[in-house]
Amino acid sequence: MKIGIVGATGAVGRQMIKSLEERKIDVSELRLFASPRSLGTKINCFGEDVGVQVVEDGCFKGLDYVLGAVEADLSEKYAADIVKSGAVFVDNSKAFRMDPNVPLVVPEINGEDAKHNNGIISNPNCSTIITCMAVYPIAKLSPIKKMIASTYQAVSGAGMHGITELEEEIAALAEGRDFTPKTFTKQIAYNCIPLISSLTENGYSGEEMKMQNEGRKIMHLPDLNVTCTCVRVPVFRSHAISVSLQCEDPLTLDEVFNAYKDFPGVKLTEDGFPTPLETSDQDTVFVGRIRKDLVFDGGVALWCCGDQIRKGAASNAVQIIEYLTK
Numbered sequence: 001m002k003i004g005i006v007g008a009t010g011a012v013g014r015q016m017i018k019s020l021e022e023r024k025i026d027v028s029e030l031r032l033f034a035s036p037r038s039l040g041t042k043i044n045c046f047g048e049d050v051g052v053q054v055v056e057d058g059c060f061k062g063l064d065y066v067l068g069a070v071e072a073d074l075s076e077k078y079a080a081d082i083v084k085s086g087a088v089f090v091d092n093s094k095a096f097r098m099d100p101n102v103p104l105v106v107p108e109i110n111g112e113d114a115k116h117n118n119g120i121i122s123n124p125n126c127s128t129i130i131t132c133m134a135v136y137p138i139a140k141l142s143p144i145k146k147m148i149a150s151t152y153q154a155v156s157g158a159g160m161h162g163i164t165e166l167e168e169e170i171a172a173l174a175e176g177r178d179f180t181p182k183t184f185t186k187q188i189a190y191n192c193i194p195l196i197s198s199l200t201e202n203g204y205s206g207e208e209m210k211m212q213n214e215g216r217k218i219m220h221l222p223d224l225n226v227t228c229t230c231v232r233v234p235v236f237r238s239h240a241i242s243v244s245l246q247c248e249d250p251l252t253l254d255e256v257f258n259a260y261k262d263f264p265g266v267k268l269t270e271d272g273f274p275t276p277l278e279t280s281d282q283d284t285v286f287v288g289r290i291r292k293d294l295v296f297d298g299g300v301a302l303w304c305c306g307d308q309i310r311k312g313a314a315s316n317a318v319q320i321i322e323y324l325t326k
């Protein structure tokens with residue numbers, strides 16, 4: 001298989017290379033693309049150093065799949081060329097996620113949707129993927145009607161710059177130096193920022209509305225209502241989400257625990273509460289603190305954690321290719 005990665009030098013792009021290697025995807029050619037800043041950079045892929053290229057006319061020719069790990073404006077700019085060249089574009093940005101002609105896919109949940117693509121498949125928002133993985137086993141028992149979610153999102157969600165900003169702030173504070181936040185709106189070290197992306201007309205941020213809108217599309221639950229609060233926390237790469245939900249039918253806790261038994265990619269944590277540090281750098285989503293919700297009749301409350309760069313982005317995208325080529 002011939003695969004391209006656009007944004008190969010970023011946090012998600014680099015993990016895409018690792019996920020292709022780990023999942024033993026049969027890659028006969030890997031083309032890496034980034035900005036002109038990275039021209040000449042070499043990245044080791046499958047044991048060989050591969051040089052980073054810039055995107056130019058005809059550069060996607062002959063590829064079977066292109067993985068996108070760039071911002072939405074660049075995905076929009078490159079998509080037509082990728083599709084015209086005959087490759088399928090698996091895009092991690094928000095550019096096409098809500099387009100009715102583009103499947104939005106978490107392979108364990110709606111992998112079949114990926115087969116009905118017109119050349120573009122979207123990879124969902126990171127905290128939405130992790131939350132859907134955690135609640136979908138319950139949705140299979142009875143459709144979820146309502147959900148309240150609060151996210152605790154790692155700085156990796158803002159890419160390499162998010163990771164370096166937290167590192168640099170911690171170092172500056174330790175040395176008594178001044179610093180000015182650039183990637184985040186306020187200091188993130190030793191702090192929480194309850195606004196990710198900008199506010200929309202209803203007072204919720206774009207990031208918060210993804211949980212409802214993308215969640216509906218992934219889980220095939222068009223009537224799902226979600227109230228979400230997204231918070232950036234000083235954690236490097238695993239997102240955590242607190243969820244309260246109510247399904248059409250009341251559920252017992254036994255039914256809920258049993259629902260996780262055979263569901264791939266999700267594990268109940270043995271000690272009952274996964275943390276971001278313990279769940280980092282792996283593809284599994286972990287669930288704990290399952291209990292009866294005290295507000296929603298017959299509802300359930302839970303806590304989940306998953307690596308933002310892996311299952312929340314790169315590994316999910318690679319799994320889409322894996323699913324389509326199985």
Ligand code: A2P
Nearest residue numbers: 007008009010011034035037038070159160161
């Ligand atoms: P570069 O490293 O050359 O800037 P992150 O979200 O982790 O910051 O990663 C963003 C990715 O998008 C990087 O690989 C970055 O490359 C890439 N990128 C930025 N601008 C362009 C562009 N014009 N064309 C292709 N890739 C780009």
